[in-house]
Amino acid sequence: MNRSRRLDERARMTVRLTLLCAAARTGRAVRFADDALDERALHRVRAVAGTLPRAATHCTAPSRRCTETARTLGWESVTPQPALRDLDMGSWYGRTLDEVAATDASGLAAWLSDPQAAPHGGESVAQLCDRVAGWLDALPSDVGRVLAVVEQAVARAAVVHALAAPHQAFWRIDVPPLSTVELTGRSGRWNLRMAELPVSPRPSR
Template identity: 65%
Template sequence: MTVRLTLVCAPARTGRDVRFGDTEPDERALRRARAAAASLETTGTLYAAPSHRCRQTAQALGWLGVTVEAALRDLDMGRWQGRTPEEVADEDPAALTAWMTDPEAAPHGGESVGDLCRRVAAWMDALPDGAGRVLAVVDQAVVRAAVLSVLAAPAQSFWRVDVPPLAKFECTGRAGRWNLRLGDASPTNGSGRVAS
């Protein structure tokens, strides 16, 4: 049986105050998640990463019986946790540059991008062939790592994957081999049939 995996990127706070780590989604982000719920299937095994934003997003999506999965946790930002990229760049621009150009660098004392990519790929590959539909709310970095795993792209490509809030990434797999699954944007006539 083929595994059908859907990853949904949890929204964070809206606005420009981007910080490393787990920031709670604001009410606007949660409203957007509630509105997106209708476009997501909810049958199957449901997971959420351990962050507050992922668990709150799963709740806003109306997902019941969610399993919190530690392997889907966000990138460990070490001593940069809670800081803005601008603050880090002002204090140690060389460290920030190293982290963004070398996937094995972890100048913050946390986890490297390469480590994250290997962790996410291992979780995906450990899903049993009989898992069927699997849905998970995860942080942006986890979606990026999953995309690279499916495409067998090098970790240097991590920063080239744009993942907006509530983006949905779908793939199918069996026996550790994954394929990207593109959605259908055909206009429908309201009945689910393609309009003619």
Template identity: 55%
Template sequence: MTTRVMLVSPAAGEAQREVRFDDDGPLSEAGLRRVRAVAGSLPAADRVLVSPSVRCRDTAVELGLSARSAPELAGCAMGGWRGRTLDEVAGAEPAAVSAWLSDPDFDGHGGESLRRLCDRIGDWLTAAAREPGRVLAVVEPDVVRAAAVCALSVPAVAFWRLDVAPLTVTELSGRGGRWNLGLGRRLDRR
């Protein structure tokens, strides 16, 4: 029995343009235009899910998806850094930013460590694999990175070595506890 998981990264929001730890803001005007241009380009799925962030929900709506909210697919909780720019945090807490980028167990911002994020998403993948069919989920890029780390069974420090562009699809196909990974296909109207 094969499970196929398609993880769609959302269109860009203002937080990404400002290099800001997401404050759950809306899509940017450019992001809205881009997602509207590719609406209808995704195949049908047995289960359609969406991360609870505004940007993921707005992307799913603009793509024409009727998706169930999946809190278990939320992006990494950034605690006290939420809403601040990377430059702002790096200026005030340079050692903490360095630790965050190098230590997957760092949670000094008061939120979730990258290892906990990877464990949470790994648990979700394990549960998703119990049911055959296609799963489509609009999720934050950090969730896509965590899924790739888990699917490939690589150390959590590899998280930062994975780039996830807006409006790309990362595909996982799994059977027997093993996943194959297809990275970063751009959405386009065919």
């Protein structure tokens, strides 16, 4: 087999994954909940729709904000992926960060410092990272380009896995709403790919 053919086959076996962080309601306190998107958030989704890469496979987390984001992008017949669900916040679900800090300060401090901690009785950060890693590594090598709308926590966990970083790195990753994470990989090995800015042609003199 010649070198060009080997390179071509290798390219076909590379998964190109774009994770789009779901839109979020604006002007509200941070709350551990799955709120419906407001019109301002939906407007922002429509504004970014044309900037996303084309993909053969579309996925979404099962949450309301993720499915609303995907639907506003114009996606049809997208099956929610349970493995991409948000971190289970247990008894903290529906509460704001300030409310939790006021009633369970020690639990919140443990959760923010220990990936194994789950003071709310739900899912730990480590469990989330392991779940997302399993989904990533189970993607078929011939799936091509995949575009998925995910939760912020899921995007963070994906970066942790791609870089083989310790779970403690989870809180060091900032993924704003409607930002993207680009990953490429195959055979369980992933690379983080930074996005390129469009370059305008030089004006002719």
